[in-house]
Structure formats: C-alpha cells, structure tokens
Amino acid sequence: MKKFNHLKASVFGFNFVLLQRFFKKVMEVVKTVTELREKLSAVRKDGKKVGFVPTMGALHNGHLSLVKRCVSENDVCVVSVFVNPTQFNDKNDLLKYPRTVDADVKVLASAGCSFAFVPEVEDIYPEEDTRVFDFGKVDKVMEGKYRPGHFNGVAQVVSRLFDIVEPDRAYFGEKDFQQIAVIRAMVAQLGYNVEIVACPIVREADGLALSSRNARLSDEQRKLAVKISETLFKSRTFADQNSVADTISFVTDTLNGISGLQVEYYEIVDGNTLQPIRSWNETSYAVGCITVYCGDVRLIDNIKY
C-alpha cells in the first residue's frame, strides 16, 4: 500500500498531491473576522460572487445540500460554524447543543467550500448586542411565541455575519420555515443586498427531517421521532376531506397519543404571512408547522398542503 502511494505521488516526476491542490480549490479555515474580511475583499476585487451558508455546526446532509448548492451557484462559498448564544432562550439547550467542529471542517473541505469561518463568541460579539428587532407579525407566532427572544438572537447573529461576509446569496433550509420568513423581513428592514435562497428539507430514508438535534435521540426516541413526519404526511390525505381545525386535531391527537411524544404546537399558516388560516381557501400556500418534544429533545418539522 505504501509502495502504491509513493507511485501515485511521484509517477512521471509529478507530485500528484500538489497537482491536486493546484487544480482543486483548497478550503481555508478562518478563525477571525479581520482575516475573513481581508480574504473576501481580495475575492471581491476579482468580481467573484460570494455565497454564504450560516450554520451552528454539527453538520449533517441537510447542511451539505445547502453547501453543495452554494458551491454550484457562486464563485466562492463561505460557511460559518458558530453556535450563537444569543438565540438560545434556554441555557440548558445551549449547553447541550452538539459541537463537532473538527468533523465539520473535514466535511466542508470535501464539499468544495472555500472558507470555513469558525469564530469565537468574543469576535462576533466584541460587545453585547443590545439591538431589539421587530419584524411585525412573522416573529411573534409559533417559535416566536414559544421561544421568546430566539428570533431576535437569530437576527442579531445573521445581520452580524452578513456585515462581515457581505454575501451575494445566502442559503437557509426550509426545515426552519419561520426562520426564513424572519430573515427575509430582516433583509428588507435593514436593506441588505443579498438574495435569500430557501432550500428544501432533507429527510432520512424513513422521513425524519434531518436536524443536528437528532444526534441527541436515544435509539428508542429515534423510533418515536419518525412518527412526526409520518403523521404530517398522513395529514395531507386527511386534509383533502377535512377542515383546517380537524386536520390540526388529527395531527396533535395522533402524536400526543404516542407515549414519549408531546406536541408543543401545530399550526397551519399562510406560508407567506405565517398567520394561522381557518379555511383551506384562504390561501394556495398552506403550511403546517410543528414542534414536538421527544423526551427532552425539541424537534421541528413542517409540511406544505
């Protein structure tokens, strides 16, 4: 095997590893805001388009789908890995959030990312961010109601990251359906010149929406968690013959009837305004958004009707 590697590295006098590095963009891991700004200003001078995927790490195939799309649509792809303390209204949740930076960096390098941005909290928030946002109705319902302060923290960090990266496009997963609406509202309010690209939910083969929090599920809980997407899919057929209110009851009662699952909320909303609908003919874009506790793991998912 050693012999083969040696051959591979030096056939015809070429060092293949160096050649590979020359032709393939090699990802850089950047740890400070100053360094990233310098690198990106050089990139922009060449007129290159910058795509950006903000993440909190613990990367899975859902994140990878965003990164791959970002790589394919831009000259340069920046991915941030930063667990943002200001968006956790529950300190325990922040402590338990999975952190796998070394593995994340490897995954990003093989996905073709150009810069993995891995800052410290002090670099993103050199002083406390005291901004308070108000995005009208979109940040008050659902997650906004059950996780007070959460979207304010998301807006703080995403605006801070947009100021640093100044992306042409930014990619977000539709699993966090309400988050995308809040970010669009933030972009409009603060006047950012960035295209927000919403990417479809990526699911496990059995239907469970991919989430970094899935890593916290025990084997037993993992079996229960699949009931969430299973019930949402079934509710589509149910909705064909039934009212919005009955569809909400169908989903809530089915899941609450399973020991180990507890629905926090299930709401069917207009996908643009995020306001609850009472009848199917109020909108052609009805989306059901759910949060379910599986033991102490808080899972979210959504479905279009």
Ligand code: PAF
């Ligand atoms: O969706 C997430 O992982 C986070 O809310 C985000 C957008 C990276 C901000 O911390």
